[in-house]
Amino acid sequence: MPEPLVPALDRLRPLLLDADGLVRAVASGRRRNQHPDPSRAELRPVDLKQGRQIQVTTTDGRIPVVRNLTGEAAGQGIDALLAQPFGNWHVETRDSIVQLRVTKRGEAQVHVEARSAERVDGSHDRPPNHLIDPDDPLFRILGADAAKRRQVDAFLRQLAPIARRVKPEGRSLRVVDLGCGNAYLTMAAHRYLAAEVDPDVQTLGVDIRPEMAERNARVAAEAGLTGLGFRAASIEQAAADPEFTGVDIVLALHACDTATDDSLALAVRWRAQGVLAAPCCHHDIQRQLTEAETVPFGGLTRHPILRERFADVLTDTARADLLRLLGYRVEVVEFIDSRHTPRNALIRAVHTGTAPTARRVAEYTDLVSSWHVDPALAQRLRPEVDAVLGSV
Ligand SMILES: C[S@@+](CC[C@H](N)C(=O)[O-])C[C@H]1O[C@@H](n2cnc3c(N)ncnc32)[C@H](O)[C@@H]1O
Known part of the structure; x- marks a missing residue:
């Protein structure tokens, strides 16, 4: 069932910000008559010397830009991406896979699938x-x-x-x-x-x-x-x-x-x-x-x-x-x-x-x-x- 877009996107925010729970997320596609800038974004947790951070890779279709974000900067970076008119969000966490598609009417079609432990790649130390x-x-x-x-x-x-x-x-x-x-x-x-x-x-x-x-x-x-x-x-x-x-x-x-x-x-x-x-x-x-x-x-x-x-x-x-x-x-x-x-x-x-x-x-x-x-x-x-x- 389609639902209002803004609250559906708001529900993705904590998933994207949770560096321990996030496996991978991709924002892609575009909404009717709109063009996101960047055209695609991929998020995944990375373990750096400073600790675990969210790595955000954005591309305008040619050159990828990689940023590692944590704390307030991660929140701001993710908010900026959620505000872009992407047509799809695919968010994989340790527990679920959430697919959000924006319909022609500008509503959100959300599908949530529970994830078994077997399917996660074992890249986190739980x-x-x-x-x-x-x-x-x-x-x-x-x-x-x-x-x-x-x-x-x-x-x-x-x-x-x-x-x-x-x-x-x-x-x-x-x-x-x-x-x-x-x-x-x-x-x-x-x-x-x-x-x-x-x-x-x-x-x-x-x-x-x-x-x-x-x-x-x-x-x-x-x-x-x-x-x-x-x-x-x-x-x-x-x-x-x-x-x-x-x-x-x-x-x-x-x-x-x-x-x-x-x-x-x-x-x-x-x-x-x-x-x-x-x-x-x-x-x-x-x-x-x-x-x-x-x-x-x-x-x-x-x-x-x-x-x-x-x-x-x-x-x-x-x-x-x-x-x-x-x-x-x-x-x-x-x-x-x-x-x-x-x-x-x-x-x-x-x-x-x-x-x-x-x-x-x-x-x-x-x-x-x-x-x-x-x-x-x-x-x-x-x-x-x-x-x-x-x-x-
Ligand atoms: C890159 S290491 C990988 C070691 C281990 N399998 C791992 O993943 O940690 C490659 C190993 O293959 C061994 N090796 C290479 N050629 C070999 C051969 N023809 N016969 C037996 N061992 C060989 C090397 O001595 C080396 O220890």
């Missing part, structure tokens, strides 16, 4: 939104800072449903974290899975740096974690190690460059039922694009920054396509807001064994032949990929 309490001594022992805790928590949110789905009957769940580094994720995942999915879960962290395995084993013992081990090995070495059998889930959080491809290839060879990989730097395809004599749409790769971004997209598209061809259901999602890490894409795959359609095969072959690239993952899985391409 216990109900964390799978592992940020005050858990594990994080103190690990020495993880708030940013890492958020990242780990967001990753666990993605892992939880897959772990429940692939937990085998009659034996314990086996998880391997490749390129585990300081093992923040390995230990938090182990703790979470043992508490929520399988008390007997077996977890192994692998990292090429020998000092990591020693340090991680010591920290795990200090944290009282059992069923968790560490290996100083390259991913390639892990592939040949007979101890790694019956792996159900492969994790790879920011494994550098082609170490992500090593991890995905290994997951396929192990027939891991679940795979969660958040890629890091992508140099392989970038290099191939640079070296190619001709590429389509030259402008896409002429400028280094655009080439880098495009190579990121191309690399992860090829990875997702290849996993699909090899019998996985794949989604590429943003696992955490980009203000916490710019490397926030996650390749999430579950093995289904479904054979690819001719269309899927054509999509992949068109992609790599158009761009003259041979993705690192395809190189590592040459026999498997050739078999699939030849079978359709």
Whole structure:
């Protein structure tokens, strides 16, 4: 039911000013015969040295202007935006999503949807939104800072449903974290899975740096974690190690460059039922694009920054396509807001064994032949990929 506009907008004010409750808000569009200036505004909380503030990004359609506001300035900034003739307000808080649309008659059409804790990205430090309490001594022992805790928590949110789905009957769940580094994720995942999915879960962290395995084993013992081990090995070495059998889930959080491809290839060879990989730097395809004599749409790769971004997209598209061809259901999602890490894409795959359609095969072959690239993952899985391409 349409309602008077001014009181409806007034109800948004406290939501926008609540830096602890606000997740994100966007004002956009315009009212009949009116033009807001700026043409769009986005608000979100940010944690700065001075404390949490509201970040307001406004744009006139060309250059974004970013301001971080707190106290009286935040109130004034928000009042100024509410006074602009935007056609829509979309306000996400921890508890609800409020959509306000201004009708042709200048009234407000408001829709309020309750939000479950599961849907919030875990970027605030309130216990109900964390799978592992940020005050858990594990994080103190690990020495993880708030940013890492958020990242780990967001990753666990993605892992939880897959772990429940692939937990085998009659034996314990086996998880391997490749390129585990300081093992923040390995230990938090182990703790979470043992508490929520399988008390007997077996977890192994692998990292090429020998000092990591020693340090991680010591920290795990200090944290009282059992069923968790560490290996100083390259991913390639892990592939040949007979101890790694019956792996159900492969994790790879920011494994550098082609170490992500090593991890995905290994997951396929192990027939891991679940795979969660958040890629890091992508140099392989970038290099191939640079070296190619001709590429389509030259402008896409002429400028280094655009080439880098495009190579990121191309690399992860090829990875997702290849996993699909090899019998996985794949989604590429943003696992955490980009203000916490710019490397926030996650390749999430579950093995289904479904054979690819001719269309899927054509999509992949068109992609790599158009761009003259041979993705690192395809190189590592040459026999498997050739078999699939030849079978359709
Ligand atoms: C950016 S760190 C990420 C660490 C951890 N996963 C995290 O997110 O905190 C990448 C890690 O991958 C490890 N690494 C890189 N290439 C590797 C390889 N081929 N085999 C095993 N570990 C590798 C590095 O030693 C490093 O610790």
